[in-house]
Amino acid sequence: MTQRPYAVFALSAENVPLVFPPPVLARLRETVDIDAALVAEDFTDPRVKDALARAEILVTGWGGPLLDPAALDAVPRLRAVLHAAGSVKGIVTPEVWRRGIAVSSAAAANALPVAEYTLAMILLSGKDLFAVRDRLRADRDAFNGWGLLPGIGNLGRRVGVIGASRIGRRVIELLRPFDLVPALTDPYADEETAAALGVPLLPLDELLRTSDVVTLHAPATPETRHLIGARELALMPDGAVLINTARGSLLDHDALVAELRTGRLSAILDVTDPEPLPAGSPLYDLPNAVLTPHRAGSQGNETARLGLVVAEEAARLAAGSPLAHAVDPAALAREA
Structure with missing residues (x-):
């Protein structure tokens, strides 16, 4: 032997x-x-x-x-x-x-639960579930949301994927059975890569302007630090949702807080910068921010x-x- x-x-x-x-x-x-x-x-x-x-x-x-x-x-x-x-x-x-x-x-294996988490958050945010949960909890006697609600749903919702990483690609694959419309931006991806994934390849600014949900799957490098800042957030349409399961440094948190305070956007953050956030961070209390403590990966x-x-x-x-x-x-x- x-x-x-x-x-x-x-x-x-x-x-x-x-x-x-x-x-x-x-x-x-x-x-x-x-x-x-x-x-x-x-x-x-x-x-x-x-x-x-x-x-x-x-x-x-x-x-x-x-x-x-x-x-x-x-x-x-x-x-x-x-x-x-x-x-x-x-x-x-x-x-x-x-x-x-x-x-x-084992990065490929660890990508699977992150992509699953992302898919769940895309679908739940499309139903406005997090805000509805809070309203139901606060106004349980007077809550009037039991009927049909306009302006929500996942039919034709546009999902912008930033980064053709293992996770980004897996997210695109998981979106296929749903009536969602994904698009991709990545400076290292070409039209052939995007075509193989079945999505259009867009410049970052166009993806931000045309997406109802933007989900980050780029690496943390000097070039991607604060990839999404005040200018980029301002491009996103009213009511859009930003999801970050990549690295906290991709997002300018001060700019995000300022934008969230207007009530125009929502954010779902599994990663932050710093991590964990200081106890006094306004992100804990903003009603349109959902925080999870780095739970998207393998658990x-x-x-x-x-x-x-x-x-x-x-x-x-x-x-x-x-x-x-x-x-x-x-x-x-x-x-x-």
Whole structure:
């Protein structure tokens, strides 16, 4: 029997049983030798020194240490980093690429619940559900919204998707069964890409002017900081909804607060800048702002999907096959 490659968990210990519940851990152990009780949260910890010296694979995730030159020196046999989460930007340094270490990410799996959250918010906001809930709660004795309400609904509603990322593309796919009209803007997408997704490719300003819902799925880069500011918000039509599940830095929050105070727009924010918001932020109290605490990504039983991606990637490594979710360092700068 071929000897299984030795692997070490390098993430927050509390997350190991969540991302690798027993069936997923068993799947991982079919192809690698790994101990769930041995977790390298700190590479300078003497208790993990020998394990790291033997490791060919690191299974990383939320709370994992930065893989800088000093950390990598502790793992001299390392040939692959399998990341059981989305972006690897928080752990991977240029030294990883310089040493020829392969990197894989479960970002595609983490995109699924974010896209599902976005779809739910698009549909619920189309029914004005959040405002109706608040009015019903406040005026339960006098609420007169039980009949037909004009001006709401999801028939022909225009949805502008900013960013043809994994999540942005998945959102477009999920919108197809509904009577909604999506459009895309992305400086890196071309007409062929948009056509394959079945949507028109628009300049940002045109998308903002013509969308009833705008949903952000672009990466956080110096170029996208405050991509949506006062000028862009002013382009959005009255009654439009802005959804952000990407990164808080894409949105100028001061400009958003000013626009929301007019009552002209609504916003649904799963990410903010800073995160969390300070307790005194007006966004907590504005009736047309819906805040959720970074819940769009994998939560609860969804995290096992991330571990399963890693188990499948480990099997490919052991078989000498290419990784299915390899991270391209050249493209990393424009990814989330």
